[in-house]
Amino acid sequence: MLKQPSITAPVLTLLLLSPWGVTQAGDAKAAEAIAKQQCAACHGEDGNSMVPTFPNLAGQVEGYLVDQLEKMKSGERQVAEMTAFVANLTSEDIKNLGAYYASQNAKQASVPESDLEAAERGERLFRGGFKDMQVAACMGCHAPNGHGVPQMFPRVANQHRDYLKKQLLAYKSGQRKSEGGIMNDIAFRLSEQQIDDVSAYMHALK
């Protein structure tokens, strides 16, 4: 059994001091029209998208959705495809959209035969971390079932494998910045192989 490295003191301090968690619940119903008219083409009507480059939003953690939309609006997270769509959203719209997608049901996925070995290696990393490089178990922050933890640890279960992989590579290169550098620090210590493996596993978590 691998010994799980614990979350380091600075990260813990950051989590406790940050303004995260103060998000007020939005009104899902009020966001339905925007979601259907402006977001459905890419993310699907119910937040389950058909195309792997467009992330699933169904069942995502509400506070995380709100935080990312605010970051895309301010340009802190740059997503070219989304720029035009977030520009006109008010903070009220963003809160309501967060509530809308959080309340949708995520579609289940399974691991294809050909990915079983990769997913098994990925499972060890997700559950046990990577001791050699002091990487904590992913489930410590993303929950054992990958459903995330309110308000700021995103769901990684039932997400497209290609999208997960792309994000981990973007954190690794520093192209996407995470709050307090948490995910940059983690992804930097992982090999591309490990990133591929853990994505294969997370995508099919139930």
Ligand code: HEC
């Ligand atoms: C033209 C396609 C397109 C449209 C329309 C669109 N998005 Fe996106 N969205 C994307 C892409 C592509 C990404 C991920 C980019 C990346 O790889 O980082 C994304 C990412 C996101 C994320 C981050 C998900 C995560 O897990 O971090 C959220 C939240 C989101 N979109 C919400 C919305 C909402 C709400 C709308 C409507 C107001 C919308 N999007 C409209 C293409 C689109």
Ligand code: HEC
């Ligand atoms: C100390 C807590 C912590 C640990 C441990 C952790 N994560 Fe994260 N993870 C986060 C936070 C917080 C975010 C959102 C960061 C941001 O602001 O971009 C995140 C984001 C992500 C995302 C992007 C999700 C999306 O929808 O775009 C992926 C993928 C991810 N983590 C995978 C992993 C993997 C794989 C591991 C283990 C090797 C791991 N995480 C370990 C806290 C953690």
